[in-house]
Amino acid sequence: MDAAFLSEDDRRTIKRSVLCSAMGDGDFAELLASASVRSLKRSEYLFEQGDPATNLFLIVDGWVQITRDDRDGSHTLIAAFHKGDSLAESAAFLGKVYPASAQAMTDLRVVAMRASLILDIIERDRDVLAQTLASIYKKMHVLVDEIEWLKTSTLRERLARFLLEQTDGTAEAVELTLPYSKSLIAAKLGTSPQQLSRTFTELQQHGVRVKGAVVQLDSTATLRSLIAKS
Amino acid sequence: MDAAFLSEDDRRTIKRSVLCSAMGDGDFAELLASASVRSLKRSEYLFEQGDPATNLFLIVDGWVQITRDDRDGSHTLIAAFHKGDSLAESAAFLGKVYPASAQAMTDLRVVAMRASLILDIIERDRDVLAQTLASIYKKMHVLVDEIEWLKTSTLRERLARFLLEQTDGTAEAVELTLPYSKSLIAAKLGTSPQQLSRTFTELQQHGVRVKGAVVQLDSTATLRSLIAKS
DNA sequence: GCCGTTTTTTGATCTAGAACAAGGACCAGC
DNA sequence: GCTGGTCCTTGTTCTAGATCAAAAAACGGC
Numbered sequence: 189m190d191a192a193f194l195s196e197d198d199r200r201t202i203k204r205s206v207l208c209s210a211m212g213d214g215d216f217a218e219l220l221a222s223a224s225v226r227s228l229k230r231s232e233y234l235f236e237q238g239d240p241a242t243n244l245f246l247i248v249d250g251w252v253q254i255t256r257d258d259r260d261g262s263h264t265l266i267a268a269f270h271k272g273d274s275l276a277e278s279a280a281f282l283g284k285v286y287p288a289s290a291q292a293m294t295d296l297r298v299v300a301m302r303a304s305l306i307l308d309i310i311e312r313d314r315d316v317l318a319q320t321l322a323s324i325y326k327k328m329h330v331l332v333d334e335i336e337w338l339k340t341s342t343l344r345e346r347l348a349r350f351l352l353e354q355t356d357g358t359a360e361a362v363e364l365t366l367p368y369s370k371s372l373i374a375a376k377l378g379t380s381p382q383q384l385s386r387t388f389t390e391l392q393q394h395g396v397r398v399k400g401a402v403v404q405l406d407s408t409a410t411l412r413s414l415i416a417k418s
Numbered sequence: 419m420d421a422a423f424l425s426e427d428d429r430r431t432i433k434r435s436v437l438c439s440a441m442g443d444g445d446f447a448e449l450l451a452s453a454s455v456r457s458l459k460r461s462e463y464l465f466e467q468g469d470p471a472t473n474l475f476l477i478v479d480g481w482v483q484i485t486r487d488d489r490d491g492s493h494t495l496i497a498a499f500h501k502g503d504s505l506a507e508s509a510a511f512l513g514k515v516y517p518a519s520a521q522a523m524t525d526l527r528v529v530a531m532r533a534s535l536i537l538d539i540i541e542r543d544r545d546v547l548a549q550t551l552a553s554i555y556k557k558m559h560v561l562v563d564e565i566e567w568l569k570t571s572t573l574r575e576r577l578a579r580f581l582l583e584q585t586d587g588t589a590e591a592v593e594l595t596l597p598y599s600k601s602l603i604a605a606k607l608g609t610s611p612q613q614l615s616r617t618f619t620e621l622q623q624h625g626v627r628v629k630g631a632v633v634q635l636d637s638t639a640t641l642r643s644l645i646a647k648s
Numbered sequence: 649g650c651c652g653t654t655t656t657t658t659g660a661t662c663t664a665g666a667a668c669a670a671g672g673a674c675c676a677g678c
Numbered sequence: 679g680c681t682g683g684t685c686c687t688t689g690t691t692c693t694a695g696a697t698c699a700a701a702a703a704a705c706g707g708c
Contacts, residue, residue, distance in 0.1 A: 267562075278552040278559075303548075311547055318537055321554075322508040328558050329508075332497075335565040339608050342694070370656065378569050383695060385657050400704080572664070600686065613665060615687050630674090649708105656703070663696075673686070678679105 194225060194299070198248045201272055202299060205246055206327045207306060210319035215309045223301045234275075234290040234298060241279035241286045243300040247271055250296030251367040256288045268293065268376055270353075270367070281307065293368040338378065341415075343387050346377045348414045351396065351405060360408055366401045424455060424529070428478045431502055432529060435476055436557045437536060440549030445539045453531045464505075464520040464528060471509035471516045473530040477501055480526030481597045486518045498523065498606055500583075500597070511537065523598045568608065571645075573617050576607045578644045581626065581635060590638055596631045 194202075199220070202208055208216060225248070228234060234245060237257050247269055254266040254275070266288055269275060279286050280303035310317050338346060350373065355362045366373065374384040388398050394414065395406030405411060424432075429450070432438055438446060455478070458464060464475060467487050477499055484496040484505070496518055499505060509516050510533035540547050568576065580603065585592045596603065604614040618628050624644065625636030635641060 278555040281548045281552040281555070283548075307544060307548055307551075310551075311541065311544055314537060314541055317541055317547070318511045318513075318533075321537075321540075321550075322511040324551075324554055324558075325508040325511070328554075328561065331558065331562060332565065335562065335569075339565075339569055344694095380696070381656065382658085382697085386695090389657085574664095610666070611686070612667085612688085616665090619687085651708090652706095654703105654705075656701105658701075659699085661696100661698080664694095666691100666693080668691080669689085671686105671688075673684100675684085676682095678681085 194220070194248070198297075198299075201248055202246055205272060205274055206323050207244075207246075207274060207277070207320065209323055210316050211309060212313075212316070215313075215316065219301060219305060219309060220299075222305055223299050226298050226300055228292040228296040228298070230292055230295055232292050232296075234292060234296070235286050237286055237289045239286050241276055241282075241284055242302060242304070244277050244280035244303050244306070245275040245290075245298045245300055247273050247275070248297040248299055250298075251293040252290050252296065252298075253293050253368075253372075254288050254290050265372070265375060268368075268372070277303075293372075343377065343379055343383060344390060345415050347384070347387050347391065348394075348411045350377060351403065352408060352411055352415070354403075355405070355408060357408075362405045362408060364403050364405070366403060424450070424478070428527075428529075431478055432476055435502060435504055436553050437474075437476075437504060437507070437550065439553055440546050441539060442543075442546070445543070445546065449531060449535060449539060450529075452535055453529050456528050456530055458522040458526040458528070460522055460525055462522050462526075464522060464526070465516050467516055467519045469516050471506055471512075471514055472532060472534070474507050474510035474533050474536070475505040475520070475528045475530055477503050477505070478527040478529055480528075481523040482520050482526060482528075483523050483598075483602075484518050484520050495602070495605060498598075498602070507533075523602075573607065573609055573613060574620060575645050577614070577617050577621065578624075578641045580607060581633065582638060582641055582645075585635070585638060587638075592635045592638060594633050594635070596633060 202220070203216060208219070211219065226234070228250075234252060235241075249271055252269045252273075252275065254269070256264045256266055275290060275298075276286055283303070310320055341349075351364070354364045354367065370384055371381045374381045377384065379387075388396065392398075394410050396411070397404040397406070432450070433446060438449070441449065456464070458480075464482060465471075479501055482499045482503075482505065484499070486494045486496055505520055505528075506516055513533070540550055571579075581594075584594045584597065600614055601611045604611045607614065609617075618626065622628075624640050626641070627634040627636070
């Protein structure tokens with residue numbers, strides 16, 4: 189887990205996050221100055237259940253899985269996060285311990301920010317406070333809409349959407365590497381590995397070629413049209 | 419829409435809400451002192467799309483539906499809220515206009531709180547700020563879990579849960595009146611009226627008797643056992 | 649390269665719920 | 679009381695996806 193630097197693009201990702209979007213440029217620079225960038229190899233732990241929580245994290249690139257380690261030694265997958273998501277907010281704001289572990293599922297870059305500094309910045313400017321609260325609530329509504337969509341969408345649609353999320357949305361034909369095993373993707377999409385496999389086969393008709401963990405999308409536009417509804 | 423007073427129980431409901439749970443007793447008393455209680459009859463509007471948003475609302479009793487009024491005159495149901503939920507947070511914190519309308523689906527009591535006063539209270543005490551942020555994030559995780567549960571549960575489970583939500587969770591046998599039309603309940607549960615009707619029939623085996631909008635639950639424990647999973 | 653383990657794919661069957669259709673109940677106005 | 683509208687229920691058919699089972703790839707260690 190070594191230090192690294194931030195590209196201009198990374199900064200934009202961070203600035204767009206819920207907690208930073210309300211800050212002015214000065215505040216944001218101050219926050220970044222004291223933040224540290226961490227690079228992790230796949231399967232390293234970012235933090236473990238029970239560690240004291242002083243930092244919260246923002247993912248710049250890669251995937252993180254959150255698991256709860258039960259007393260009986262089994263690990264339960266709680267959630268998976270990627271680029272632009274933040275982690276461990278409530279534990280960090282309260283200064284408690286992390287209630288679950290976070291492990292890199294891919295090579296990973298995150299920014300670690302001191303929760304106390306974020307609180308300082310928010311506290312000293314009423315506009316920042318108002319906008320931060322507003323943007324968290326907005327995020328909440330977006331999340332609800334999103335998951336609501338999951339309820340009514342078919343597996344084909346969900347998979348198409350998942351694949352599109354892995355691209356940066358510009359190119360028409362893309363080759364990408366799946367961020368983690370197909371069984372996990374199945375879990376994330378709320379289905380079984382079998383069903384996922386069938387659905388990949390089905391998507392071949394729409395220009396999706398799969399070879400191991402490498403997926404070729406011939407036409408992102410076609411995929412997008414599979415989703416467009418609501 | 420006339421003024422009314424708050425019972426001890428109402429106060430508890432409010433205090434447990436996300437935005438108030440972090441406050442000290444003094445702050446909470448101050449907030450309540452300036453808050454107004456509004457009673458609405460079924461189908462009255464609490465606010466309408468486009469009204470300037472200075473207040474946010476906390477439901478003390480009853481149901482509210484949020485609808486977006488499209489330019490073509492149609493109303494789209496966005497969400498439905500009940501006891502303990504708060505409404506219109508982001509619009510109020512930003513001092514914008516309400517982006518949708520809120521209408522009472524039942525006789526309704528809400529508390530209207532000035533967003534600016536809430537900001538004052540949060541701003542002047544760092545602990546309140548930290549705990550408020552933490553509790554909003556916690557709420558977000560709960561919400562996500564809940565909706566995630568919806569994805570994997572059957573309609574029978576969802577309906578059982580919905581019925582239990584209408585009770586106060588104490589008595590074993592209850593008679594309740596459905597808060598709104600069955601078609602709307604169907605929509606809220608993510609299904610069609612037909613399917614809902616069948617499922618009600620199916621639940622007769624588990625001590626649920628339906629007569630119009632009146633439902634008798636013979637055994638809440640039985641219903642609870644239908645849900646218990648995960 | 650070979651072997652055991654894990655992951656993925658394919659096959660076949662079964663079920664919840666969607667979709668289409670039509671009958672019945674309730675209500676308001678006349 | 680009759681009549682037209684709305685809401686609810688019942689009947690039937692059809693499909694996405696779950697589930698059980700097993701073959702086939704991929705992977706890590708030696």
